[in-house]
Amino acid sequence: MNLGLLVYSLDIVVFIGIFAIVALSLNLEYGFTGLGNFGKVAFFLAGAYTYAIVMERTGIPFYLALIIAMLVSAGIGFLVSLPALRLREDYLAIVTLAIGEVLRLVVKTEDSLAHGVWGINVPPAIHWSGMSVLEMRMVNIGLVYFCLILCFILVQLMTRSPYGRVLRAIREDEVAAEALGKNRVKYKAQIFMLGSALAGLGGGLYAQYMQYINPYMFMPMVTFTVWIMVIVGGPANNRGVLIGAVLVTLFERGARIIKDYLLLPIDPINLQYILFGVLVIFLLAYRPQGLLKERQLETKAIEGVQQWKNRSSE
Amino acid sequence: MEESLLRVKEVGKHFGGLWAVNRASLDVARGSITALVGPNGSGKTTLFNVVFGLHKPDEGCVYFNGERIDHLAPHQVYAKGMVHAFQIPRLFYRLTVLDNMLLAARGHKGDGLLNSVVFRQGWQAQERELADKALELLNLLELDHLTLSPAGELSGGQRKLLEIGRALMADPLLLLLDEPAAGVNPLLGRKIFERIELFRQRGLSFFIIEHRLEILFDFADWVYVMDKGKIAIEGKPEKVAKDSTFYKVYLGD
Numbered sequence: 001m002n003l004g005l006l007v008y009s010l011d012i013v014v015f016i017g018i019f020a021i022v023a024l025s026l027n028l029e030y031g032f033t034g035l036g037n038f039g040k041v042a043f044f045l046a047g048a049y050t051y052a053i054v055m056e057r058t059g060i061p062f063y064l065a066l067i068i069a070m071l072v073s074a075g076i077g078f079l080v081s082l083p084a085l086r087l088r089e090d091y092l093a094i095v096t097l098a099i100g101e102v103l104r105l106v107v108k109t110e111d112s113l114a115h116g117v118w119g120i121n122v123p124p125a126i127h128w129s130g131m132s133v134l135e136m137r138m139v140n141i142g143l144v145y146f147c148l149i150l151c152f153i154l155v156q157l158m159t160r161s162p163y164g165r166v167l168r169a170i171r172e173d174e175v176a177a178e179a180l181g182k183n184r185v186k187y188k189a190q191i192f193m194l195g196s197a198l199a200g201l202g203g204g205l206y207a208q209y210m211q212y213i214n215p216y217m218f219m220p221m222v223t224f225t226v227w228i229m230v231i232v233g234g235p236a237n238n239r240g241v242l243i244g245a246v247l248v249t250l251f252e253r254g255a256r257i258i259k260d261y262l263l264l265p266i267d268p269i270n271l272q273y274i275l276f277g278v279l280v281i282f283l284l285a286y287r288p289q290g291l292l293k294e295r296q297l298e299t300k301a302i303e304g305v306q307q308w309k310n311r312s313s314e
Numbered sequence: 315m316e317e318s319l320l321r322v323k324e325v326g327k328h329f330g331g332l333w334a335v336n337r338a339s340l341d342v343a344r345g346s347i348t349a350l351v352g353p354n355g356s357g358k359t360t361l362f363n364v365v366f367g368l369h370k371p372d373e374g375c376v377y378f379n380g381e382r383i384d385h386l387a388p389h390q391v392y393a394k395g396m397v398h399a400f401q402i403p404r405l406f407y408r409l410t411v412l413d414n415m416l417l418a419a420r421g422h423k424g425d426g427l428l429n430s431v432v433f434r435q436g437w438q439a440q441e442r443e444l445a446d447k448a449l450e451l452l453n454l455l456e457l458d459h460l461t462l463s464p465a466g467e468l469s470g471g472q473r474k475l476l477e478i479g480r481a482l483m484a485d486p487l488l489l490l491l492d493e494p495a496a497g498v499n500p501l502l503g504r505k506i507f508e509r510i511e512l513f514r515q516r517g518l519s520f521f522i523i524e525h526r527l528e529i530l531f532d533f534a535d536w537v538y539v540m541d542k543g544k545i546a547i548e549g550k551p552e553k554v555a556k557d558s559t560f561y562k563v564y565l566g567d
Contacts, residue, residue, distance in 0.1 A: 157431045162416070162424030162441060169406045169417050176404035179366070180418045181392030181484070182425070190427050296410055296462070299424075299441050305412060305449065305461060 025198035031235035034171030039096030047203025073200025119214030234290025325374035336543035352540035407466035
């Protein structure tokens with residue numbers, strides 16, 4: 001395999017990791033809790049820009065900058081959640097969609113913040129002199145997948161517990177959950193903040209990997225790509241969402257490679273958006289549960305009940 | 315006089331210009347089955363919603379177990395020991411029957427975010443105990459063969475039973491039941507009330523809205539009749555059944 005192809009493949013691997021983190025965060029919000037957050041890109045942007053601005057103006061180590069990026073995203077998530085969580089599902093989608101655009105326009109027009117449309121240079125997280133491109137990719141894969149594994153363990157623990165059961169109950173019928181003593185506003189705010197923090201982490205990793213960001217990298221399409229990952233993989237199934245992230249990223253990148261070999265009367269990138277739309281319509285019609293179905297909650301107590309059931313049915 | 319478990323004092327609630335509940339006062343004694351009846355639109359469900367905190371009353375107050383509760387949100391009222399079962403069962407249809415039951419438990423340590431991630435040992439034993447308790451209740455309600463099925467697969471009557479079972483899971487002091495026997499066959503309706511009687515004997519109190527008077531009057535200790543937002547008559551079921559205003563309320567003049 002030639003070096004160029006290897007480096008390009010590793011680039012895809014890094015992207016899969018970054019977007020898998022964002023997709024897991026959306027799965028927490030939408031898949032488990034039923035919060036239709038159509039402003040995912042806002043928190044991705046908040047993380048990326050916070051990381052970039054902090055690294056430009058201070059000399060703190062990269063992991064502190066990543067943590068600050070998560071905190072700022074969570075803070076914005078909290079502010080958005082104050083009015084948004086009192087809204088009905090469809091209005092929540094509209095409000096979050098608007099916030100994504102508003103935040104992008106703020107960083108675009110406020111030059112003093114991050115050089116507006118000129119974009120901002122971001123130093124890579126881990127760097128040494130004489131680092132080859134291949135080494136850079138490998139280091140990024142290590143960093144991104146370390147974060148991804150931590151995020152995956154976190155969301156798995158959260159959702160495979162009585163806490164996750166409450167989240168699903170809120171998704172099914174939040175008034176009934178409230179009538180059963182669950183403080184729905186508290187739960188939804190927690191999930192919104194945590195989901196935003198994880199998206200912010202993804203944004204920070206993205207910024208340091210790209211080494212340059214500008215407002216045009218945070219168009220609403222980012223949100224929809226992440227949504228497609230969740231819908232394809234299977235809402236409320238963390239493993240499925242990882243698969244969704246892999247498939248959608250490969251599909252997106254594949255379209256860009258094919259562009260050079262296919263002679264089409266239209267731009268394949270635009271064709272890709274159309275294909276994405278068709279794919280989602282087909283999935284929602286024929287397999288709305290996604291590739292991997294939501295699994296029943298399993299805690300140790302429930303496993304005990306299952307064993308007891310199996311014994312008594314023999 | 316012994317202090318009553320639930321006291322509704324001069325409560326009023328209006329929607330626009332209509333007083334759905336108009337200065338209604340009533341008491342639910344400890345350990346009783348107290349019934350609330352009346353024609354459609356007389357304000358029974360609105361009164362229930364005020365009692366468990368879904369609506370704030372525009373006037374008057376509600377006391378539960380000696381505390382004023384009319385400013386509390388539903389989940390806070392729940393924490394005090396009052397549970398409400400909806401008229402149309404509001405189950406979590408994609409979750410299993412067991413999950414539905416476990417969700418209703420009060421004070422489950424695993425419900426917290428931090429506990430779900432860090433202190434996982436803290437709630438495992440509790441979860442097991444609750445699962446045992448849920449199985450016992452499901453057994454009593456004859457739903458135990460459906461423990462691990464999604465609640466959406468249950469029939470109408472079974473859904474009613476699960477809605478009540480879920481309410482019992484919380485170990486409440488008082489259960490508010492909105493038409494527990496509506497929409498089920500007469501036999502099952504009577505069976506539901508027999509179960510209610512069983513739990514009353516164990517010390518629970520019930521406050522029930524019901525239109526199936528032929529069943530209700532066999533089990534209720536005290537009946538309030540509501541009309542146009544007001545309490546029109548109250549008394550023992552035998553007495554209310556003989557009252558001429560009672561028929562006037564239901565059938566008109």
